[in-house]
Amino acid sequence: MSKGVMPVSRIIGLGVGIPETVLSNADLEKMVDTSDEWITSRTGIKERRIMKKGERTSDYCIKAAREALAEANVDPLELDAIILATISGDMRFPATSVFVQEAIGAKNAAAWDVSATCSGFLFALYNADTLIQAGRAKKILVIGSEMLTSMVNWDDRATCVLFGDAAGAVVLTKAEDDRGILSIAIGSNGSYVDLLYSIGIGTASRTGGTENGEAFLFMNGNEVFRHAVRMLERTAVEVVHKAGLQPSDIDWLIPHQANTRIIKATAERMGLPMEQVFLNIHKYGNTSSASVPLAMYEARKEGKLKDGQLMLSVVFGGGFTWGGMVVRF
Numbered sequence: 001m002s003k004g005v006m007p008v009s010r011i012i013g014l015g016v017g018i019p020e021t022v023l024s025n026a027d028l029e030k031m032v033d034t035s036d037e038w039i040t041s042r043t044g045i046k047e048r049r050i051m052k053k054g055e056r057t058s059d060y061c062i063k064a065a066r067e068a069l070a071e072a073n074v075d076p077l078e079l080d081a082i083i084l085a086t087i088s089g090d091m092r093f094p095a096t097s098v099f100v101q102e103a104i105g106a107k108n109a110a111a112w113d114v115s116a117t118c119s120g121f122l123f124a125l126y127n128a129d130t131l132i133q134a135g136r137a138k139k140i141l142v143i144g145s146e147m148l149t150s151m152v153n154w155d156d157r158a159t160c161v162l163f164g165d166a167a168g169a170v171v172l173t174k175a176e177d178d179r180g181i182l183s184i185a186i187g188s189n190g191s192y193v194d195l196l197y198s199i200g201i202g203t204a205s206r207t208g209g210t211e212n213g214e215a216f217l218f219m220n221g222n223e224v225f226r227h228a229v230r231m232l233e234r235t236a237v238e239v240v241h242k243a244g245l246q247p248s249d250i251d252w253l254i255p256h257q258a259n260t261r262i263i264k265a266t267a268e269r270m271g272l273p274m275e276q277v278f279l280n281i282h283k284y285g286n287t288s289s290a291s292v293p294l295a296m297y298e299a300r301k302e303g304k305l306k307d308g309q310l311m312l313s314v315v316f317g318g319g320f321t322w323g324g325m326v327v328r329f
């Protein structure tokens with residue numbers, strides 16, 4: 001009998017959509033007053049991927065969705081729902097998920113988007129896990145995708161060096177044995193909106209947005225950092241205990257890739273050595289809601305996260321929002 005509670009749902013396929021264009025720290029040195037040394041030592045980021053003009057968020061979601069469905073051996077017609085987490089979708093409406101639905105031919109799926117910044121993927125997965133638990137869906141496609149380079153202020157060195165574009169997708173179905181999502185939790189606190197928000201799109205910008213209608217992202221990184229470290233630890237402890245486990249049972253910490261220093265602090269507080277932490281922030285930067293599915297995908301492809309192993313994931317983002325889960329693969 002394996003340790004921990006029994007799961008409700010299980011990930012049976014993973015896929016990603018990654019832009020080809022690489023923007024390195026050296027490239028950024030030519031754009032703003034920054035250095036590879038500053039970016040690497042403060043964040044752990046060496047390069048990030050950026051979408052090309054004319055491309056859409058859904059282009060990468062569709063790619064990720066097709067790969068996840070192929071691995072899961074699930075026909076798009078079998079999907080009951082498509083839940084897509086994004087704050088940088090194709091249009092203000094309709095939801096980006098309907099473009100995915102149309103492209104992959106998932107005619108029987110209801111499709112909607114979830115907005116929870118960098119925690120979006122966990123929020124979408126929480127929705128999906130709950131639907132499966134309630135018996136309202138059997139197979140769900142969950143996507144996290146962000147093209148935040150389309151809304152960063154390229155003159156603001158404090159934020160433009162941080163973000164990258166990507167999409168990640170999973171197919172979720174009912175668990176049949178001890179493999180699956182053992183615990184999942186999400187949370188929000190609207191007291192800190194002033195520390196991380198966007199201007200330019202939305203009714204709040206009617207009285208104070210950018211003149212040309214562009215959307216910009218604003219962040220007080222230092223303050224966000226402080227809150228992130230505290231909430232990530234609290235959430236990690238919560239989901240590990242909810243799963244009926246102890247931190248020492250965890251094989252891999254696969255957290256939101258926002259900053260290597262935040263990740264190291266979280267691992268330290270959980271008593272997990274860095275050899276048990278999966279990092280790909282150096283290649284992609286902060287890809288927001290795509291970060292966790294992209295990291296899970298690479299950890300699996302690289303043969304690190306093996307069948308039967310326990311993964312702890314924690315996320316934090318604007319809102320504030322946060323979430324965590326423990327998954328047995």
Ligand code: ACO
Pocket residue numbers: 033034035038039042043117118119157158159161162196220221222223224225228258259262286288316317318
């Ligand atoms: N290059 C060079 N110098 C810079 C840069 C840069 N790109 N950016 C800022 N600096 C300078 C600042 O101006 C400041 O200079 P000063 O001391 O002369 O005033 C100095 O570097 C230190 O700046 P801080 O902001 O204090 O740097 P910090 O060590 O806090 O690192 C960072 C900044 C990387 C943003 C960090 O605070 C962080 O990672 N925060 C959390 C991010 C996060 O987790 N966000 C949540 C998810 S995002 C979402 O939800 C959309």
